[in-house]
Amino acid sequence: MTTAAPSVQTRELSDAPDWWRQAVVYQVYPRSFADTDGDGLGDIKGITSRVPYLAELGVDAIWLSPFYPSDLADGGYDVADYRDVDPKLGTLADMDELIAQLHAHGIRIVVDIVPNHTSDKHVWFQEALAAGRGSAARERYIFREGTGVDGAEPPTDWESLFGGSAWERVDDGQWYLHNFDVSQPDLNWDNREVRDDFLTTLRFWSDRGVDGFRIDVAHMLTKDLTEPLPSRAQLEALPFDGTHPLIDRDDVHEVYAEWREVFNSYDPPRTAVAEAWVHPSRVPLYASAESLGQAFNFDLLEADFDPAQFRRIVADNLALAAESGSSTTWVLSNHDVVRHATRYGLPDAERGADGRPTRKHGNEWLLSGGETPVLDTARGERRARAAATFVLGLPGSAYLYQGEELGLHEVAEIPDADRQDPTFFRSPGIDQGRDGCRVPLPWTAEGSAFGFGAKGAHLPQPAWFSAYAVDRQDGDPASTLSLYRRALDLRHELQTDEQLQWIDAGRDDVVAFERPNGWTVVTNFGTESAPLPAGEVLLSSAELTGDALPAETTVWLRRS
Ligand code: BGC
Numbered sequence: 001m002t003t004a005a006p007s008v009q010t011r012e013l014s015d016a017p018d019w020w021r022q023a024v025v026y027q028v029y030p031r032s033f034a035d036t037d038g039d040g041l042g043d044i045k046g047i048t049s050r051v052p053y054l055a056e057l058g059v060d061a062i063w064l065s066p067f068y069p070s071d072l073a074d075g076g077y078d079v080a081d082y083r084d085v086d087p088k089l090g091t092l093a094d095m096d097e098l099i100a101q102l103h104a105h106g107i108r109i110v111v112d113i114v115p116n117h118t119s120d121k122h123v124w125f126q127e128a129l130a131a132g133r134g135s136a137a138r139e140r141y142i143f144r145e146g147t148g149v150d151g152a153e154p155p156t157d158w159e160s161l162f163g164g165s166a167w168e169r170v171d172d173g174q175w176y177l178h179n180f181d182v183s184q185p186d187l188n189w190d191n192r193e194v195r196d197d198f199l200t201t202l203r204f205w206s207d208r209g210v211d212g213f214r215i216d217v218a219h220m221l222t223k224d225l226t227e228p229l230p231s232r233a234q235l236e237a238l239p240f241d242g243t244h245p246l247i248d249r250d251d252v253h254e255v256y257a258e259w260r261e262v263f264n265s266y267d268p269p270r271t272a273v274a275e276a277w278v279h280p281s282r283v284p285l286y287a288s289a290e291s292l293g294q295a296f297n298f299d300l301l302e303a304d305f306d307p308a309q310f311r312r313i314v315a316d317n318l319a320l321a322a323e324s325g326s327s328t329t330w331v332l333s334n335h336d337v338v339r340h341a342t343r344y345g346l347p348d349a350e351r352g353a354d355g356r357p358t359r360k361h362g363n364e365w366l367l368s369g370g371e372t373p374v375l376d377t378a379r380g381e382r383r384a385r386a387a388a389t390f391v392l393g394l395p396g397s398a399y400l401y402q403g404e405e406l407g408l409h410e411v412a413e414i415p416d417a418d419r420q421d422p423t424f425f426r427s428p429g430i431d432q433g434r435d436g437c438r439v440p441l442p443w444t445a446e447g448s449a450f451g452f453g454a455k456g457a458h459l460p461q462p463a464w465f466s467a468y469a470v471d472r473q474d475g476d477p478a479s480t481l482s483l484y485r486r487a488l489d490l491r492h493e494l495q496t497d498e499q500l501q502w503i504d505a506g507r508d509d510v511v512a513f514e515r516p517n518g519w520t521v522v523t524n525f526g527t528e529s530a531p532l533p534a535g536e537v538l539l540s541s542a543e544l545t546g547d548a549l550p551a552e553t554t555v556w557l558r559r560s
Contacts, residue, residue, distance in 0.1 A: 010055050011106035011492070017268040020212065020294065021327040022495055023060035023397045024488055025110060029335045030067045030089060031076065032440040033402060035453025042440060042452070044090035044098050051101045053470070057405060057481075058488030061108035063214050063273075065335060067095070071121055073183035074422050075335070075438065077112075077216060078119035082201040092208075099209040108211040110271065115198055116217045117184040125185055133174050140194055141185045142177040142225060143170075151175075157232045163426035179220060179246075181422040189221045189255060202262045202270070212271030215292060219248040219276040221255055240279055248278045256291040263293070273329065280316065284324035294326050296399070300391070301337050305344045305383045305552070307511045307525040311502075314394060314513075318500065321396065327498060330391040332384070333401040339437050340387065342410035345380020381407045382552050385483055385541040386523055389554040390511070392487045393521035395498035400484075403441050406468045407480035410436040411461070418460055435459055442469040483541060490538055490556065494519045505530070510549070514559065523554040535559040 034046030044067060054062065066076035069086045076086070085095055102109050118125055124140050131137035144155040146169065154167035154175055160182075167175040168182045177186045187194050202213065224245040230238075235246065242250035256272075263270040274286035274295040286295040297320070299313040321328040332340040384407060391398055414435050419425075424433030440458065442465040443451030450465050466472070473479035496516045503512040509526030512533070519538075524530045529548040535557030537544065542553040549555060 010104070013103050013106045013108065014060075015268060019060065019108065019268065020271045020273075020397060022395065022498065023108070024058070024392070024491065025061045025063050025397060025399045026054060026057070026059040027063045027065065027334060027399060027401045029065045029075075029402055029438055031072075031458065032438050032452075034441070034443065035449070035457070038454035039088065040449075040453060040456050040458045041088055043088070044085060044094040046453075048094070048098045048101050051098075051105050051107070054102075054107055055105040057485055058492065059107060059400070061110055061211065062102065063110040063399065064112065066112045066114060069121075070119055071183065072420070073119065074181050075420065075434075077114050078117075078121075078181065078184050079114050080119040080121040081123070082113070082198075083204045096208060103209065109209075110212040110214055110273070111205055111210050112216060113198070113201065113213045114216040115187065115189075116220045117178065117180060117186045120183045120185055128176075128185075129170055132172055138174070140188055140191050142188050142223070143174045144177070144225075144229075146173065146175050156229045158235070159232065160426065162423050179217075181426070183422075186223075187221070189223070189252075195255065195258065199258060199262055202259060206262070206266050206270050210270070211268075212273070215272055215274050217277075218256075218274035218286060218292060218295075219252065219278050220246065222249045222252045224249065240282070242282070248276070248282055250285075253285060253291050256286075259292070260290060280320060283320050284326075287321065287324035287326035289325055294329060294397070295324075296331060297328050298331055300330060300332055300387075301334075305387060305525060307509050307523070310387075310390065310523070310525070311511050314500075318395070328396040329399055330394055330396060331399045331401075332387055332391060333404050333437065334399070335401065335438055336434055337437065339401075339404065339408055339410045341377075341380040341384040341404070341407055342375060342412075343380070344383035344387065345376045345378075345409070346374065347376075375409075375412075377409060379552070380409065381480065382542060385480055386525075386552050386554040388484065389487055389539065389541045389556065390521060390523045392491055393513075393515065393519070393554075393556060395500050395515070401437070403437075405481055405484040406442070406470065406473060408441075408465075408468050411439040411459070412436055413462055414439075414460060420459065439465075442466065444471045445469040478543070483539075486539055487556075494538075494556075503533075505533075518559040520557040520559050521554065522549060522557065524549045524551060527551045533557060533559075 028047055031042045033042040034050050035042050036045040037043055066079055067085055067089050068082055069080040069084055070076045070078050085092055099109055127137040128141050145151050146155060147153045151173055154165050158166040160166040162180050166177055166179055169175050178184050179186055238244050240248050272292040274292040276286045276295050283295045286292050297317045303309040317328040419433055419435050421433030421435050439461055440452040445466045448454050449457040450461055450469055473481035499516055501514045503514055505512045510524050510530050512522040514520045522533055529550050532547045532549045537555055537557055539556040542550050
């Protein structure tokens with residue numbers, strides 16, 4: 001393994017065991033980041049080639065979405081082998097080199113672990129199919145007999161989270177449970193071999209220098225499948241209090257207590273962050289030091305660009321973090337949701353009851369064909385910049401999703417024939433799926449696949465990507481990329497402990513808070529200018545004129 005000298009100014013890798021508490025973590029969706037071998041898919045060497053970019057951006061860590069061997073039935077969340085690299089993306093040696101380069105540049109690496117289900121191509125599932133009913137191989141998964149004549153009906157009427165039945169029948173007539181795609185059979189976490197194998201996987205990557213883990217659907221592993229199984233209606237009537245048969249069971253923390261022993265056997269201890277879509281009162285269980293140690297807070301994914309909502313979400317999540325002793329996480333975008341520049345540019349009427357945009361509008365967002373586009377791109381970007389600088393001023397750790405530092409919008413104009421996401425195929429016509437936020441990044445305004453790779457991109461990039469390319473924004477002080485670089489740089493300088501003091505701005509549309517040493521963050525969520533508070537301006541998400549804080553703008557000030 002060679003470790004070339006860092007070519008850009010780098011920070012030292014912090015040895016502090018709590019490096020994660022206020023880290024800025026950049027999510028890399030590897031197949032859409034950078035392609036070095038010209039197959040249209042991003043690869044590990046592509047990420048390594050961009051480590052200087054990540055260092056210049058100033059992130060503390062990357063979270064790498066699955067890079068394991070996979071048929072890509074669910075963008076890599078269908079894992080065929082947890083202890084190898086997808087040959088389409090590279091080799092274990094490439095991963096070693098990536099880890100070494102990241103560390104040499106002062107950046108830590110968190111990898112995705114997908115424990116609820118494997119791919120149907122995993123050797124265990126293939127063994128289960130071959131071994132037949134009653135076998136030990138089937139015991140690693142959740143196989144049941146069907147109902148009705150000849151067992152031709154599924155064991156229950158449960159629905160997959162991606163749409164359609166949660167059960168699939170195999171050749172000998174048994175059915176297996178899949179809470180996600182049919183290619184993602186759920187594992188049986190009552191099985192000791194399953195538990196031991198994941199401990200081996202956690203040690204495998206920790207031994208290779210991985211610093212932490214993001215745990216996919218951390219709230220769904222353990223299940224109570226005592227017969228008779230409840231119906232969907234019966235399930236829906238049950239409370240989520242730790243005893244639900246399928247979701248957020250108390251006993252999942254027995255699994256994580258064993259993981260914790262592994263994490264703590266390393267120096268510094270390996271970290272973990274739970275993707276757990278649970279009631280807020282249950283989040284501290286996942287975030288506690290005895291369990292995974294940190295949990296995602298997704299509230300901002302579902303919020304409007306609204307001062308009352310932002311303020312409430314901050315207050316609630318700081319309180320929840322204090323309850324668990326962990327730090328909270330701030331997330332505006334990830335690989336599962338519509339990019340926030342686009343969410344914030346849509347009229348409220350285009351948003352669903354849960355606050356998220358309704359995806360069914362598809363191409364109309366960007367291709368209105370009329371005088372007035374449905375999506376106001378400039379407004380979305382302006383608000384996105386204000387929201388990001390608000391979030392980066394908060395205590396706790398911030399998770400950025402690749403491309404948000406470019407102000408990228410969702411790509412709505414993907415032809416149906418090019419779509420890949422199973423949520424699109426399993427709910428035809430209802431859900432456009434998640435491909436629009438997974439389109440390969442534009443590195444250059446010109447050239448093949450906007451600098452992503454020599455021979456195109458696995459999802460089509462629109463012509464407007466050119467204006468967002470890294471080389472267009474590099475060196476332009478007004479660009480979103482420059483704003484993020486400056487914010488991350490300043491954050492390193494200013495960030496001390498995790499205190500936050502609210503400041504009364506005297507008006508409802510302005511939210512302000514102060515961090516230690518006079519670092520003050522003020523966001524005008526409104527559509528009119530507000531008075532600019534006194535202090536030295538350190539950063540502004542939009543150009544300032546005179547002593548006004550423009551609409552939809554965040555400033556960082558140093559108050560003396
Ligand atoms: C991941 C998704 C994935 C699902 C199933 C999620 O929560 O973030 O991208 O489709 O888990 O693994």
